[in-house]
Amino acid sequence: MSRSIHQRYQREFWPAMVAYMAIMFLLWPLLPQVHSELLKIALAVLPVVPVLFVVRAMVRLVLGSDELEQRIHLIGLAIAATVVSTLSLAGGFLAAAGVLKLDGAILIWVWPTLVVVYAAGRSWASRRYGGSDVMCNNGIAWHWRLLFAALGFAGIAGLGRHQLLDYQLGMLCGMSAALAGWALVLAVLRWRRRHGRHETL
Template sequence: MNPVQRRYMREFWPPMLAYILIMLLVWPLVDHVQSLWGRTALALLPILPVLLVTRAMVRLVMGSDELEQRMNLIGLAIAGTAVGTLCLAGGFLVAAKVIRLDGTALIWVWPAMVVLHALGRGWAARRYGGDWTMACSNDGLARHWQLWACAASFGLILLLGWGAFSDWQRGLLSGLTASLAIGALLLQIFRGRKPEDGA
């Protein structure tokens, strides 16, 4: 891992963990606060770590070489197109009263963008002759094993606290566990595959 990537890891993980903890432990308290200002402050609290994560991502891209920047741009284009299309389709389905969604569905837009950007960037790396380099760090521990460990941790927390958690907390932990497990599985499947293997 080069110095830019190491800096990214230092800047990315603390706010990302803060975001998860805020969403799990603090955000559910919004329903119990009567003051409009208090509800607003609690509702917007998760935005602070999101801004720090976004800053870390921008600094990673700005500190990368031109090829890395191009791969990140491709990943961002894929993520923006996919999420935008899904949101548009969802909007049409809601407007036609085929499905019912409330505003809480918007909470998943940013995490979906982050995950799809990472997958799109990995696909672009593969197209340029790489081996899904985002899937394996040079420090010896493959990223897919890190994701499996995170998924197992959240799954264990979910099982141990199932009875004590609210529906919101169970849903958040279930979504995190499933997303991390799916991401780990995809990275494990594509790790080390060469572009000619089906690019």
């Protein structure tokens, strides 16, 4: 992948993600105070707008990739679709049987889960073809990015613990822990690859 395509992706992706986080933590908490049904609907679906810009950035990245990179993206997407749809099906059956009590808010987690599993599947496919992660072969390693994001979420949770609603605080803590855990996994895998390479020399 050319550096210019990767840089364009970064320029398009991160502002959209910042806008998404700003909407979720600054505007979404106002929903209970909104009494107009039309305004409540508009505010409820407002986070979808920056998500569409994220999807656009990802599509443009894939279209600008070569055939091997496109194949790697396709494998990652296939893995993500399989995992998330299977988990959704299992969760639906458990909820229908009364084993789990789920409400509609669980749907908010479908897209983030799809993205995380897609990234993991894409990384696995990239290593299978003998390369590095096609979206992160420039700049800072993924485990450092995830760790910085985890620290950012933990910082927001710490600073806003008295103002945030319980579900927001729980979401931030959960996201921080998940990102930190994933960063640790990637760091260990990277260390093992490097350590194994040194042993073979």
